[in-house]
Amino acid sequence: MKDWSIWCAKVVELAKIESASRPFIKKLLESMQAGLDLPKPEEAHDMACLEILSRLLYPRGFPKNTIFMKHFERTDIDVDAEVSTIEQTEPYLVITGRPGEESAQTFVCYDAAAAGSLADLLVWWKQLSGLGPGYGYYVNASKSWLVVKEDYYDTACTLFAGTSLRITTEGRPYLGAPLGSPEFKSIFLQERVCQWRNDIIQLSNFASSQPHAAYSAMIHGLSSRWTFxxxxxxxxxxQLAPLEEAIRLHLLPKLCLHAPNDSERAMFALPIRQGGLGVFDPCKSSQDNYQFSTSVTSPLASAILNQLSCFDSSILQQQRALKQEALSIKRQxxxxxxxEFFSTLSNNLQLSLKLAGEKGASSWLSTLPLECHGFALHKGGFCDALALRYGWSPKNRPVSCVCGRSNNIEHALSCPNGAFPTIRHNDIRDLTAELMSEVCHDVSTEPPLQPLSGESLSLRTANQDVGARLDIKASGFWGSWFEPTFFDVRIFNPYAPSNRCNPYRQHETLKRRQYEERVREVEHGNFSPLVFSTSGGMGASTTVAYKRLAFLLSCKWKSPYCRVMSWLRCRLGFSLLHSAIMCIRGSCSSSGHPFKGHVPASVDLALGGLQIKTRDGQWIDVPPIDDTLAVNVCDIAEVWTNGFCHSVVHCVTKPVSADRYSVAVFIDPHLDCVITPGEAAGNSKCVVDERLEKVASKPFRVLDYAMELYSRSLKH
Known part of the structure; x- marks a missing residue:
């Protein structure tokens, strides 16, 4: 440093240090250059100045003393070179001692530590206690421990008398790991394992009511303790066998609602991206973790043992190379x-793991259950999600569907009853359109295509209908601001036999053959099919389209692309997951429920059994009357009539003496029908029930009401 005053002025300007501290800064820097004892701050503003100056030497924003170095043998320090080194390599603060000192040590962590003979350690302790406060490092003897062998205990007590240093022959934990005698290590491990086992059992009790939160706490928090x-x-x-026992006997049965066998335990131990749950067996993974850690940290350990003052780029490059090599071996x-494990599974389970291993299919497992983003599942939803992931039969479901077919997962995901496939499709469409409206213009849903007027399309499978529509239109997505791009969504059931062989390419090709030529020749725009599976995977063209959307959103939100893409995959994954749960649960009815459609009619022929629930919570019989029909109106009818017709909760009881057959007839409006509250009420002064006040506040589409209704039921 040739001109201290100029550098001092820059520091003062950058840090907005009080002018009264300028002499202290100059004296401090001159002492560093000459290798003299550093001045101790005497005034309060000098101490604040030293704090700010120390932080200026931390280019990565770490707390003060994160890396604390002492050079006792160097007296010819070039501060210009040191500042350059600080900006490029790991050391952030360089402290020099008096010339001629024989001891030297480099500290590479917040807590100082040393090993050696007792005499050298005593010298080291005195120098650390004397020089440290000048740089904001204050030794606390009451929290410091000296670990010695039993033969040297008396000598250590004599040498360190009066220092308040605590001495032990057993051992102490250092940076989370035991350091000391074998007996101390054994006791330390037993205490930690016992504590972690109790934590797992406590987490298992919590998993009974909140399995999603408990699972997330396990893989994101608790397991990290013994992994370290x-x-x-x-x-x-x-030593970790009790942990595996607690995981298998307590936690996993609460998550999947049954005790896992050996094959399922091995499957759950797979990484999430391979179709597992990421709940690793601590006994089997411990040795791999140790070998991986020692391999990656070997350059740093060597640098510390050799007391290198700077971790130059060669050490960092060597560490990165070793890390990549270790990761490659780990992946292999x-x-x-x-x-080897996949070959031992049944065909159905192989299909389930293949679907679960697709990109994006496991995003709901790896993300945190944040309610504000809609990423949280209630206990029934989490168990159903695991059943969908592994092809299990969900608990407490009817054996047959209302359409008469077997009510397995394959049928439930495709059955049109309840319009669940339509709701699933529209939810993805509306979510995509909403995000595109952030970065594109002229965004619309279900845009009509221009009718053909003499144009000829080369493909026979091309859609030439007059009223043809696509799902989304957005200008400025691929090309210029005036170039439109059309999107069409398709969500297929991967468990259907017709979708077992390369389904993504099959459906994308079908969509392109239907619309791409017409969009290109007539609309002069681009066409992108958006093909998803109900398990959460997406096709190649779909991935490209959403990567483009994530890039545009990252530029708009000024957020990293990887973070936006991860969030986007989670939003899409949870939307598909919620719709899949709705498919397997939505068609099931409870014993008592209000109708959600329009006007259902129940025909009763003399046996009776129909009951309705009054406003005060009592059930009353509806006796059969000759030549009459008992009609239960629905929620929509109550809103439409402003409460003149009341939607009641009803149920049907079975008579004891004879069989009873019920035939339910539902009269529903079209899903795109707009209901205006009170439109059919005329001059009626009635009001709707409290639970329907929000719906009755403004006109609404039947489809929007149904989607909100079932999304609400999934959350509760």
Whole structure:
């Protein structure tokens, strides 16, 4: 540093340091250059100045003393070179001692530590206690421990008398790992494993009511505690056996509602991206974690042992290369184990793992259950989601569907009853259009295509209908602001036999043959099919389209692309998951419910059994009357008539003496029909029930009401 005053002025300008501290800064920097004792701050503004100056030397924003270095042998420090080194490599603060000192040590963490002979440690302790406060490092002897062998305990007590340093022959935990005698390590591990086992059991009790939150706490928090220990302590497979026992006997049965067998436990231990749950077996993964950790950190460990003052770029590059090599070996081992395990599974389970391993199909598992983003599942939804993931039969479902077919997952995801496939399709369409409206203009849903007027299309499968529509239109998505892009959504059932062989390419090709030529030749625009599976996967063209959308959103929101793309996959994944749960649960009816359609009619022939629930909560019989029909109106009819016709909760009881057959007739409006509250009430002064006041506030589409209704039922 050739001109201290200029550098000092820059520091003062950058840090807005009080002018009274300028002499202290100059004296401090001159002492650093000359290798002299650094001045101690005497005034309050000097202490604040030292704090700000220290933080200026932290280019990565770490807390003060994150990396604390002492150079006792260097006296010819070039501050210009040191500042350059600080900006490019790991060390952030360089502290020099007096010339001629024999001890030297580099600290690479917040808490100082040293190893050596007792005499050297005493010198080190005195120098640290004397020089540290000048740089904001204050030694706390009451929290410091000296670990020695039993033969040297008396000598250590004599040498360190009066220092308030605490001395032990057993050991102490250091950075989360045990350091000391074998007996201390054994006791330390037993205490930690016992504590973690109790945590797992407590988490299992919580999983009875909140399985999604409990699972997330397990993979994102609790498991990290013993994962760190397995990276620092060798051969812990036998000590961690109680953890695996608690996971298998307590936690997993609460998550999947049954005790897992050996095959399912191995499946749950797979990474999430391979179709597992990421609940690893701590006994089997401990040794792999230790080998991976020692391999990756070997350059840093060597630098610390050799007391290098700077971690230059070669060490960092070596560490990155070792990390990539270790990750490659880890992936190969995981792939080999997965292949061996996959070959032992049944065909149905192989299909389930294949679907679960698709990109985006597991986003609902790896994300945090944040209610504000709609990423949280209630206990029934989480269990149903696991059943869909692994092809299990969901609990407490009717054996047959209302259409008469077997009510398995394959049929439930495709059955048109309840318009669930339509709701699923429209939810993805509306979500995509809403996001596109952030970055594109002229965004619309279900845009009509121009009719053909003499144009000829080369493909026979091309759609030439006059009223043809697509799902989304957005200008400025691919090309210029005036170039339209049309999108069409298709969501298929991957469990259907017709979708077992390359379904994404099959459906994308079908959509392109239907609309691409017409859009290109008539609309002079682009066409992109959006093809999803109900399990959460998406086709190649769909992936490209949503990557483009994520890029545009990242530019608009000034957020990293990877974060936006991850969030977008989660939104799409949860939308498909909610709709799939609605398909397998929505068609089931309870014993007592209000009708959600328009006007249902119940025909009763003398046996009776129909009951309705009054406003005060009592059930009353509806006796049969000759030549009459008892009609139960629905929620929509109550809103439409402004409460003149009341929607009641009803149920049907079975008579004891004879069989009873019920035939339900539903009269529903079209899904696109707009209901105006009170339109059919005339001059009636009646009002709707409290639970329908929100719906009765303004006109609404029947489809929008149905989607909100079932999304509400999924949350509760």
């Amino acid at each position: 220990l397995t990276r620092t302590v060798c051969d812990l497979s036998s 081992n995981l792939s080999q184990r997965f292949s």
